[in-house]
Amino acid sequence: MPKVKLPIYMDYNATTPIDARVLGSMMPYLTDDFGNAASINHSFGWRAEKAVEDSRNSIADFLHAEPKEIIFTSGATESNNIAIKGAYEVYKEKGNHIITQATEHKAVLDTCKYLEKHGAKVTYLPVDEFGQVRVEDLEKAITDKTILISIMAANNEIGTYQPIAEIGKIAKAKNIPFHVDAAQAAGKINLNVQELGIDALSLSAHKVYGPKGIGVLYVRGKNPHLRLAPVIHGGGHEQGLRSGTLNVPFIVGFAKACEIAKAEMFKENARLVALREQLRSGIVRQLDNVLVNGHPNNRLPNNLHLSFLGVQSDAIMMSLADEVAVSAGSACTSKSVEPSHVMKALGVSRERAAGAIRFGLGRFTTEEEVDFVAERFVSTVKRLRELSPLKNSG
Numbered sequence: 001m002p003k004v005k006l007p008i009y010m011d012y013n014a015t016t017p018i019d020a021r022v023l024g025s026m027m028p029y030l031t032d033d034f035g036n037a038a039s040i041n042h043s044f045g046w047r048a049e050k051a052v053e054d055s056r057n058s059i060a061d062f063l064h065a066e067p068k069e070i071i072f073t074s075g076a077t078e079s080n081n082i083a084i085k086g087a088y089e090v091y092k093e094k095g096n097h098i099i100t101q102a103t104e105h106k107a108v109l110d111t112c113k114y115l116e117k118h119g120a121k122v123t124y125l126p127v128d129e130f131g132q133v134r135v136e137d138l139e140k141a142i143t144d145k146t147i148l149i150s151i152m153a154a155n156n157e158i159g160t161y162q163p164i165a166e167i168g169k170i171a172k173a174k175n176i177p178f179h180v181d182a183a184q185a186a187g188k189i190n191l192n193v194q195e196l197g198i199d200a201l202s203l204s205a206h207k208v209y210g211p212k213g214i215g216v217l218y219v220r221g222k223n224p225h226l227r228l229a230p231v232i233h234g235g236g237h238e239q240g241l242r243s244g245t246l247n248v249p250f251i252v253g254f255a256k257a258c259e260i261a262k263a264e265m266f267k268e269n270a271r272l273v274a275l276r277e278q279l280r281s282g283i284v285r286q287l288d289n290v291l292v293n294g295h296p297n298n299r300l301p302n303n304l305h306l307s308f309l310g311v312q313s314d315a316i317m318m319s320l321a322d323e324v325a326v327s328a329g330s331a332c333t334s335k336s337v338e339p340s341h342v343m344k345a346l347g348v349s350r351e352r353a354a355g356a357i358r359f360g361l362g363r364f365t366t367e368e369e370v371d372f373v374a375e376r377f378v379s380t381v382k383r384l385r386e387l388s389p390l391k392n393s394g
């Protein structure tokens with residue numbers, strides 16, 4: 001019997017559990033302090049409003065921003081939608097060109113696809129073998145019609161960091177608004193919007209041990225002021241940019257999650273890198289034909305993305321479904337294995353995409369769990385390779 005409790009959660013890039021300290025901070029606002037932050041005539045409203053403004057200050061501090069530049073949303077999907085559609089709506093008279101890149105989250109790619117139907121021209125920059133955009137490609141893509149650059153800080157599948165600071169410098173020099181989807185990078189790198197030259201930035205609480213369904217859009221207020229059109233209308237909350245009654249307990253929890261991330265980031269990153277290396281070496285020591293996807297070191301500390309050649313990720317995950325929760329880098333359709341858009345953008349072989357697994361480590365991952373998972377992957381892949389019809393095909 002393993003000493004670990006099963007099943008083991010190793011999919012922290014998909015979502016994270018709520019930290020107990022975060023839940024503790026939220027509880028009063030789910031019970032006694034239930035007021036509407038927009039009720040200006042009584043103490044229930046005042047207490048809710050104070051909680052929201054304290055949280056806003058705290059999240060502004062996390063990003064080195066001003067409180068009035070913080071807009072609460074339902075998550076990074078919505079933040080990405082407001083940033084991209086909102087900028088297009090305002091700046092389309094000036095130009096209709098948007099630059100993004102091939103491995104963005106669907107919340108960015110699908111929003112850009114939508115705008116293409118409404119007159120936008122979108123450049124989807126390719127990535128190199130590690131998943132990074134080439135800054136020269138970006139510079140070449142800029143035209144006098146370019147009104148927005150949207151590049152993520154870290155990829156949610158393969159963990160690769162993009163050269164955000166360099167891109168920020170170029171955007172600044174050319175006077176083009178720069179949006180960053182930082183849902184994965186939050187709590188992993190210092191997101192200083194001043195130093196990084198960022199004009200709009202999306203965050204999601206549930207990727208940083210906060211609740212699901214709450215997010216933030218940072219919108220630069222000065223030097224220069226980024227103008228965005230609202231996507232949701234009604235009531236004029238959040239400076240008219242995002243109407244709707246504020247979710248006070250979730251906002252409080254999100255702020256607490258950011259405070260913890262800020263205080264513990266360096267220690268936590270070091271621990272995660274050590275655990276990831278333990279997992280990687282535990283697997284590759286005992287198994288041949290395992291490849292690392294994404295950048296070897298310029299990547300999220302908690303993300304390991306491996307391709308097990310000669311096997312299909314679905315078969316591995318099915319075998320281990322009761323023991324380990326991980327993600328695949330491909331999806332089975334009725335006819336074939338379809339690589340994810342990220343694996344396709346990397347230009348890897350079908351075999352490499354078909355056997356890709358994402359391991360996401362996190363705050364509550366233990367060394368015992370890592371050893372157990374490494375062991376189980378080694379024995380499962382060995383067994384599946386023995387069964388494989390491809391075994392002797394070369």
Ligand SMILES: *Cc1c(COP(=O)(O)O)cnc(C)c1O
Pocket residue numbers: 013014074075076077078105107152154155156181182183184203204205206207213214215
């Ligand atoms: C999770 C994630 C999103 C979506 O965030 P939600 O808050 O779940 O809408 C967007 N972008 C990236 C990079 C993500 O990892």
